Every structure is written in C-alpha cells, then in structure tokens.
Amino acid sequence: MTAPVLAPAGGLGRMWALPGVYVPQEDTLLLARAMRREGVGPGRRVLDLCTGSGALAVHAARLGADVTAVDIGRRAVTSTRVNALLAGQRVTVRRGDLTAAVAPGSRFDLVVSNPPYVPAPSAEVPRRGRARSWDAGPRGRLLLDRICDAAPGLLRPHGVLLLVHSALCDPRATVDRLAGAGLRASVVDRDRIALGPVMRSRAGWLRDQGLLAPGNDKEELVVVRAERI
Template sequence: MPGYPEPVDILVLPGVYAPQEDTELLADALADEPLPRGAEVLDVGTGSGALALQAARRGARVTAVDVSWRAVCTARLNVWRTGLSVRIRHGNLFAPVRGQSYDLILSNPPYVPTPVADPEPHGPARSWDAGNDGRLVLDRICGEAPALLRPGGVLLVVHSALSRPGRTVDRLRESGLKAAVSRRQRIAFGPVLRGRAPWLRERGLLSAADEKEELVVVRAERPV
C-alpha cells in the first residue's frame, strides 16, 4: 500500500511456528475482507507475526498476542524490520485484551489431535498439539471470541477438518454469530501428521487411502 514499507521476508526464531499453508489460507481470507483504515484487528496466536503485519499494511490498528515468549520476540523483530506499528502482547489467548473490542479477529491456533491428552503442551508442540480431539484451544476461541467482536465484526479461524469444523460453526452460531466454512484447501501431510497417521487411522479420522489433509477457514460475523 502507498506510504507503507514493502513486505519483507519473515524471520522465524527456533521453536516458533513458521508460516505454512494454513497461514497462507488465512492470509487469503484476510485479503478478501473489507478492512477500513483504522479498523481494530486482533491476531491471537500470532507466532511470527505474519498475519498481524498483513493487516497493519492495510492501515489497521493491530494487536497481536501469543503465549510463547519466543513468538513474542519473533513478532517484535519482524515488526521492527517492517517499520509498521503492531502492539504485541504476551499472554494466553484473550487474557491480555480483556475488555477490548475488535472489528476483526484472526486466529491460527493449535488444532492437531494429539494421542496423549496433555492439558498444557510445552515447547514448539504448543503450536500444534491440541488435545485428543484437536479442540483444546478451538473450543476456547469459540467460547470467548464472540464477546470481543463489535457489531459487524468478523472472526476468521483456520484449522484442520480433523478438528471438526462443524463443531466450530455450531458453537459460533450458538453465540449468535453468522458462521460458515468460507475456504477449503487440501494439502500433503506435514511431519507431525505423518507421524500421527497410524493413530488417526485407528481412530477412524483418516482412511487408509488418505494422503492429504483438508484445511478450512471458518468465518463468523456478529450481526449489526
């Protein structure tokens, strides 16, 4: 955009989730949203800060949150490199922004079903491990995000079809939002899913022939 620095390559410190296909799918959904200059945007689980920077380039007032200090440092480094303005907060999901409201909330949360149901994943695994059903964080987002949306505000959340997007849509509708899957994309298994494929097949979440994972973006809007 005129008046803003050109995009730069995103730096990713060790232990921080690097932008991948799910980031790109959510970035495409963000690009389709009308975003007036000065709109308030929240990026929850910002990781490297890639999505927060995309919103900031469009003139939005952006707040980014992550529970990982390494991610916070990475996002701050990338913000510094661009010269854009993004407020970056350390904290668990919406805890640092209680009482605030937003025109747009973005989230690429952990969503991979995990054989060992650890209620508090640690280290890099916090970026993908999401409990036995993959919804450890998704259900919290569905429960807490609607209260932070302004009238007409939009939530965009990306996750795997293995994590039951129908439940995401249903829970958001129960909160009074208009919700639906807005994007789908099939991708090859990454290292984590390849390692868990036998367990996922045992649970009936993958068939013997499945070699790709479907990603979805759920879009939810608070009525005006």
C-alpha cells in the same frame, strides 16, 4: 540453541522466527487470503490470536489496521516484535493465554486466529517445546473451542472472526459452536494439501482414532468465518 530462521511466507514476505515458533505455512496463507476480503485497512481494529511469527499481524498492519497480536510463547512474542520492526510496522504485541492478554472490554472489527489444532494423544496442551505450536488434544479442539466461546465478547457489531484449522478437527463442530454463541458462521474457504511432517508422524494414531481414512495422505484446511450480527 538452533539459530533463528528466515522463512518465506508467500505474499506475506519473509518471517524471522526463533526456534519452536510456528512459521507461515499453507494455513497462514489461506487465512491471509480470507483477510483481504474483509476490507482490512485504516480505522479497523484487528486482533491476531496465537500470532506465532506475527505474519498475519504484520500483514494487517501493512494494510493500515490498528493491530494487536497475542501469543502465549515468549519466543513467539519476540519473533513478532522483530518482524514488525523489520517491516517498519506498528503492532501491539502481548504475551498471554488467548484473551487473558487482551484489555478488558476491548472490541475488534476483525479477529483472526491460526491456533494449534493438530490432534494429539495428550489431553493437555504442551507447556513447552516445539509441539506447543501445534498439539491441541485428542480431537485438536482444546484451543478452537475456547476461541469460539470467547469470540462474541471480542467483536464489535458486525465484527468478524476468521479461524483456520484442519478438517480433521470437525469444521461442523466449529460452525455449530459459533452459531450457538450467537454468531452467523460458515466455512468460507477450503484447501486440500499433503500431510505435513507432524501429521505424517502420527498418521497411524490418527487412523486408529478414526480421524484419517486409510490410505489418505492429504488433509483439508478450512477457514470458518463468523460475524457478530
């Protein structure tokens, strides 16, 4: 087995991660910046869905929030627990499929999520392997749509969802789905970055699907903010 990695995470510190666990990248940092505007601190309840290495969960805990982190992967759950321990922070870590791991009736002031969103030829999310951290169906929306649908039931009044993904996955569809669920939603952050290794490896397929323009070697990341009114 490949050894665990200790990956730099910008202003979030360094994250320990078992093989196959998503380590903090540009999308993580973009979401962390959006979190800082939401007044995360003592007395606030935060839920991190698809926590990966737990970088955002630990960040929220450092700010004083009461944090729950969820991931379906055993290695992600272990990595998050280790990172919380190394940071000296208290994070409730649960393993499960999105909201199935959250206690019924639980409500949060802030829900953050950096889910798998890379468009992939398969119509199903992988059950194992590294691709489980990023593959999300032909349009990249298998988890995005589920999170949008679940968000109203997770938020307290005036609670906020922050959801990051690639513009290849159609941000307008995210905003419209959240608005249709009764939330006030908009794109609040954007960042244009070079295509990463996974996107580059399937650039031809993405172009064939009309998701990536010919000659384009960059993608735009977006953060969608949705508030329960």
